[in-house]
Amino acid sequence: MQAAKIKNEIINLTNISAEQLQELYVQGKRGELSCPSCGLPVKLLLGISHPPHFSHVSPGIADCSVPALDVTIEQYNPILIDYKEENGFKIPKSRTITKEQPAHVPFKRSTSITGNPEFTKVKQSPLLIEDPYFDKLYNHGVSLDKEQTAAATTIDGPLLVLSGAGSGKTRVLTVRTAYMLTAKNINPKSIMLVTFTAKAAKEMKERLLSYPEMTPMLVNQLVTGTFHSIFYKILLFHEPDKWRRDLLMKWEWERTRILKIAGKEIGLDEKDFAYDQALQQIGLWKNSLLFPNEIKAKDEWETSCLSLYKSYEEYKLQTGSYDFDDMLIGCYSFFRNNPDVLAKYQKRFDYFLIDEFQDINKVQYELIQFLSARTKNVCVVGDDDQAIYAFRGSDPSFILHFERDFPGATVIKLTENYRSSHEIVASANRMIKKNQNRHPKTMKAQYNNGNPTLFFYPYDEETEATMIVHDIQERITEGANPSDFAILYRTHAMSRAIFERLATSNLPFIIEKDADSFYERRIVKSMLAYLRLSSHPEEANPVGDVLSSLFLKQSVLQDMKAQTILQDCDFIEALAFVKTAHPFQERKLKSLPKIIRSLKGMTPAAALLVIEKEIGFADFVKKRGNEGNIEKGSDDIRDLKVAAKRFHSVPEFLEHVDHMTAMVHEVKQLAKHFHDAVQLTTIHRSKGLEYKYVYVLGAVDGSLPHDFALESHRQGDTEPLEEERRLLYVAMTRAKDGLFLSIPQTRRGKTAYPSRFLRF
Numbered sequence: 001m002q003a004a005k006i007k008n009e010i011i012n013l014t015n016i017s018a019e020q021l022q023e024l025y026v027q028g029k030r031g032e033l034s035c036p037s038c039g040l041p042v043k044l045l046l047g048i049s050h051p052p053h054f055s056h057v058s059p060g061i062a063d064c065s066v067p068a069l070d071v072t073i074e075q076y077n078p079i080l081i082d083y084k085e086e087n088g089f090k091i092p093k094s095r096t097i098t099k100e101q102p103a104h105v106p107f108k109r110s111t112s113i114t115g116n117p118e119f120t121k122v123k124q125s126p127l128l129i130e131d132p133y134f135d136k137l138y139n140h141g142v143s144l145d146k147e148q149t150a151a152a153t154t155i156d157g158p159l160l161v162l163s164g165a166g167s168g169k170t171r172v173l174t175v176r177t178a179y180m181l182t183a184k185n186i187n188p189k190s191i192m193l194v195t196f197t198a199k200a201a202k203e204m205k206e207r208l209l210s211y212p213e214m215t216p217m218l219v220n221q222l223v224t225g226t227f228h229s230i231f232y233k234i235l236l237f238h239e240p241d242k243w244r245r246d247l248l249m250k251w252e253w254e255r256t257r258i259l260k261i262a263g264k265e266i267g268l269d270e271k272d273f274a275y276d277q278a279l280q281q282i283g284l285w286k287n288s289l290l291f292p293n294e295i296k297a298k299d300e301w302e303t304s305c306l307s308l309y310k311s312y313e314e315y316k317l318q319t320g321s322y323d324f325d326d327m328l329i330g331c332y333s334f335f336r337n338n339p340d341v342l343a344k345y346q347k348r349f350d351y352f353l354i355d356e357f358q359d360i361n362k363v364q365y366e367l368i369q370f371l372s373a374r375t376k377n378v379c380v381v382g383d384d385d386q387a388i389y390a391f392r393g394s395d396p397s398f399i400l401h402f403e404r405d406f407p408g409a410t411v412i413k414l415t416e417n418y419r420s421s422h423e424i425v426a427s428a429n430r431m432i433k434k435n436q437n438r439h440p441k442t443m444k445a446q447y448n449n450g451n452p453t454l455f456f457y458p459y460d461e462e463t464e465a466t467m468i469v470h471d472i473q474e475r476i477t478e479g480a481n482p483s484d485f486a487i488l489y490r491t492h493a494m495s496r497a498i499f500e501r502l503a504t505s506n507l508p509f510i511i512e513k514d515a516d517s518f519y520e521r522r523i524v525k526s527m528l529a530y531l532r533l534s535s536h537p538e539e540a541n542p543v544g545d546v547l548s549s550l551f552l553k554q555s556v557l558q559d560m561k562a563q564t565i566l567q568d569c570d571f572i573e574a575l576a577f578v579k580t581a582h583p584f585q586e587r588k589l590k591s592l593p594k595i596i597r598s599l600k601g602m603t604p605a606a607a608l609l610v611i612e613k614e615i616g617f618a619d620f621v622k623k624r625g626n627e628g629n630i631e632k633g634s635d636d637i638r639d640l641k642v643a644a645k646r647f648h649s650v651p652e653f654l655e656h657v658d659h660m661t662a663m664v665h666e667v668k669q670l671a672k673h674f675h676d677a678v679q680l681t682t683i684h685r686s687k688g689l690e691y692k693y694v695y696v697l698g699a700v701d702g703s704l705p706h707d708f709a710l711e712s713h714r715q716g717d718t719e720p721l722e723e724e725r726r727l728l729y730v731a732m733t734r735a736k737d738g739l740f741l742s743i744p745q746t747r748r749g750k751t752a753y754p755s756r757f758l759r760f
């Protein structure tokens with residue numbers, strides 16, 4: 001149905017701007033819409049596969065045939081804004097009753113990626129090696145194609161297995177190991193099998209144990225694990241006192257604490273400086289074997305980080321403590337200083353198998369070079385198109401230059417994709433082909449379910465979330481399971497709207513363990529603190545969160561507490577008594593109480609605007625400058641404004657914020673109990689996983705590719721842009737049966753443009 005009734009007005013979807021659909025959807029949920037024909041309640045269905053339409057709420061009632069209605073948009077203005085004058089500013093008051101019209105943005109229907117090559121079935125010859133063990137595997141249900149067989153049976157010498165997405169590298173690695181142990185009778189203790197995560201090592205062992213002739217006795221003798229676990233064991237064996245477990249700084253808060261102490265000495269604000277990002281920067285330097293005295297800081301941010309790096313290393317030296325990165329650096333130094341011990345390990349290990357080689361970093365690469373120097377029996381498996389960890393020090397040039405570093409290396413390309421349907425593989429191929437820095441390869445799908453890859457065009461982040469949840473619900477009604485679905489995004493902050501929509505649906509869903517609520521982000525929390533302060537001027541907590549944005553130190557809070565007693569006033573008033581020794585700043589503080597008090601009577605959108613412009617929050621974010629964080633403070637402000645848009649009062653919005661923040665903690669707690677749930681995750685975390693249906697949020701410039709990569713590109717560095725393209729490639733290739741790429745028409749309140757990666 002194209003029309004519905006709200007109060008006494010008729011709404012015709014053909015006249016509705018895309019911007020208004022979300023509000024209509026909410027009104028439908030609230031039971032405010034009815035059928036113009038029969039008068040029964042209707043709701044707006046806002047999905048991906050079908051254009052928006054109204055439908056009766058009660059199941060089983062066929063939709064009425066509503067005659068074409070000639071109504072115009074003027075008859076319906078649910079989200080228009082009323083303005084009022086305050087402190088000389090024209091600010092929105094509420095959302096209703098006004099003559100002003102929003103621009104009419106037509107809803108854009110979903111489209112499919114066209115122009116992909118036709119599907120042709122490639123016939124696989126399953127068994128290509130005369131070997132009794134392969135016969136057994138085949139009878140066991142494990143078959144390998146020609147290239148997989150070659151990769152599993154080329155044992156001696158350096159070998160690069162370029163394993164494209166979904167090409168079965170886990171199968172290759174496990175069969176290869178089993179083949180070495182059985183057909184080749186290689187001593188398991190002489191094989192080192194390195195994986196990217198502990199989980200991958202465990203899964204590989206389990207898979208191995210399911211193969212013929214593999215016993216726990218045999219499999220447990222293999223040296224398997226992550227780089228960290230394997231090399232830490234070596235250190236523990238040789239220098240047990242130095243690497244005592246109790247000296248390990250296991251938790252991020254321990255490491256951050258040291259940086260904060262050091263930061264205080266150089267005048268960095270405890271609440272405001274991005275210590276988590278600084279820790280990441282230090283890790284990046286360490287993994288690239290760059291020590292403090294070798295680094296030339298490029299900008300103010302790097303100068304601060306470098307200073308913290310120095311203090312951090314000094315602290316560890318004095319206390320004898322160490323962190324995870326030190327395990328690899330420690331082993332590297334240990335081997336360099338003890339060539340005799342290194343020689344023993346070179347003798348002990350004959351074979352090296354390394355998974356996810358595209359994400360190896362310098363120190364890991366050097367360690368493998370050291371150990372394999374005698375035999376050069378290094379088999380590395382990876383996909384240069386899936387290298388996505390440069391920000392952590394991973395360097396795809398190691399996989400790109402493997403043949404140079406290991407002369408005479410055999411290269412085998414695995415190009416059959418066993419995971420995804422043809423249209424997904426073909427679209428991903430066309431997208432990644434534009435990268436310059438790669439081993440050329442074209443993946444071939446093994447099947448075609450006929451589903452095209454879809455682009456859908458929500459008006460904004462809110463509609464995007466609604467459309468996805470609707471699509472999932474529709475597919476679940478048709479028989480899909482919640483765990484068939486994954487929603488992938490570039491950065492955590494992008495998941496705010498979809499989280500909120502799922503949290504108010506009855507769908508089970510899971511998020512990552514370390515995902516924080518959007519509302520707990522530094523900038524967001526600080527901005528919200530003004531709203532809290534205006535509602536609860538007697539509470540000290542929000543004051544602590546606004547201080548840095550007023551360029552005041554945390555110690556000011558104590559003075560303010562004293563003032564509340566001396567002057568018998570609340571915390572808002574106490575701001576006027578703060579002494580800073582800067583007349584200009586004191587004048588500004590004196591003007592604040594009136595403004596802060598006025599916030600609570602405004603709509604949240606209006607209040608945020610006042611905080612940003614009048615209180616000077618935007619200036620603070622600007623002055624705070626680039627702190628190496630790819631998610632900029634100004635982006636947080638804009639995201640917060642989008643989140644606030646649909647609320648009518650500050651208390652209502654704050655209640656929502658608190659509810660959603662609590663929900664994030666609750667969902668994380670519940671995750672372990674959910675075995676069948678929709679997965680919300682960053683693209684980075686989705687690597688190696690597969691789902692029946694995948695939705696990719698925000699496939700628009702600025703998001704994917706991320707702004708920082710576009711900026712680097714403008715400055716002449718194309719590598720970050722290539723990595724962003726690889727990220728999208730990873731996201732697309734997680735899908736087995738259905739891939740849906742969201743291209744919102746606006747993002748962060750501004751017109752958005754489709755990702756440049758999707759121009760085929």
Ligand SMILES: Nc1ncnc2c1ncn2[C@@H]1O[C@H](COP(=O)(O)OP(=O)(O)OP(=O)(O)O)[C@@H](O)[C@H]1O
Binds near residue numbers: 165167417
């Ligand atoms: N020869 C084969 N015949 C049939 N199915 C296969 C074959 N090889 C692998 N598969 C299946 O293909 C799917 C993808 O395999 P796998 O997850 O190992 O790919 P991958 O190379 O690790 O992918 P990615 O790097 O994209 O994460 C799995 O479901 C696996 O069981």
